[in-house]
Amino acid sequence: MTIKEIAEQTGFSLSTVSLVLNNKPGVREETRNRIARLLVENGYTLRTESQGPEQKGELTLLRYKAVGHKRERNEDFFVGLLNGAEPKARQLGYSLGLVQVDDGDLVQVLERLEAQDHVAGVLFLGTEFDTRRHPLLEGFSKPLVCLDNRFENLPVNTVCADSLEGIHQALSHLKALGHREVGYLRGSVPIGGLADRQAGFSRAVEDLGLSLCPEHVVEVDLLFDAATQQMLAHLDRKPSLPTAFFADNDIIAAGCQRALQQRGYRVPEDVALVGFDDGSMSTVLTPALTTMRSDKPRLGEMAVERLVDMAENGRRDVVKSFLGVTLVKRGTT
Structure with a gap:
């Protein structure tokens, strides 16, 4: 059983299961x-205090949450x-430890992980991380791999879904259905992969010879209810x-779909x-949402494989890995 399955069977959260696994209080x-x-x-x-680190050590999954962002976090x-x-x-x-951190705690948490001998490296879920704050990570000497934020032009190892290729697939699908004027429901905060999607949308429109009117670009918050009201x-x-x-x-799409139908x-x-x-929201809509799917477990595997390679073989070359996405055709196209 995975940690998620154990959490579901016991009725407790993933973080509670992780606390027990790592012999943490609370x-x-x-x-x-x-x-x-x-x-x-x-x-x-x-892990017990007398036992020391489990197996070879711990990889820590550090989930960064920016303060003040108006968005629904993608738990899926x-x-x-x-x-x-x-x-x-x-x-x-x-073992895999889970730590949640926000802006104010990031430096202190990284310092603590740096000092813990059993921590072999960090997986940094940086969806909400502003890459202009990259210097906060520069002093961390242990292996680090960032997920869901490609840190463009910065020397950070990353593993991400290929948003650029995914958008090209999405717009190619719409073009094949006869659409020539395609609008854009754009998130108001270009964090993580959304920044890539915003750049990729303009590129794909041009590559495919589609038409985009400025009036057809609608900026909405990354919250279902807010997106509905703004649409x-x-x-x-x-x-x-x-x-x-x-x-x-999908959250933006769902909110705007509800607004259109209303x-x-x-x-x-x-x-x-x-x-x-x-x-999960994409399948409960009526009609169900056509969308782009990334293999999320494989992204997690790729990040761990890279991190362990860095930890065990001393690799310090910067590798940015992208995993292709798949078009899932449903009722909205």
Whole structure:
């Protein structure tokens, strides 16, 4: 069983299971015993103070959360990464620790991880990390691999879904269906992969010979309800509409789909929609959302493989890895 499956079976959070696995405080004794029993039954070795590091050491998954960002966090993406990273780490002889950090704590947490001998390296989930703050990471000497933020033109090892190629696939699909005017539902905060998507959208429109009217670029927040209200306000201004929209992610697409339907537009007959991420929300919409799917567990595996290679073989060359994405055709196109 994976950590996620153990969390689901016991009814506790992933972070609680991780606390028990790593012998950290903050868990009631009854809860700790219940989770620990399942962990041991499934081949996990619980760290104790006298025992020292488990196996070869620990890889720490550091989940960075920016303060003040108005966005719904993609838990499907995080859980998918974890489902790949945790078994791969265990297979290679490491435990996987989970740490959540925000702006104010990042430097202190990195210093603490630097000082812990059993920590072999860090997987940095940097979706919300502003790469202009890259100097905060420069002093960290242990191996570090960043996920979901490619740190363009910076010497950071990264593993990301290929957003540029994915957008080209999405717009090619719309073009094949006869759409020539494609609009863009753009996230208001260009974090992580969204920055790539915004650059990739303009490039794909030009490459494919599509038409983009400035009025058809609608900027919305990365929150379902906010995106709905902002799209409703846009529609109430009676703008011209393209025959199809591409959205930066599924949350934006879902909010805007609801707004279109509330104003009487039929999806996809009047306006088609394509999202990005293939999160759980994409399948509960009516009609279900056409979107781009990344293999989240494989991204987690790739990051662990790279991190272990750096830790065990001393590699310091910078590698930026991209995993292709797949078009999932559903009812909105």
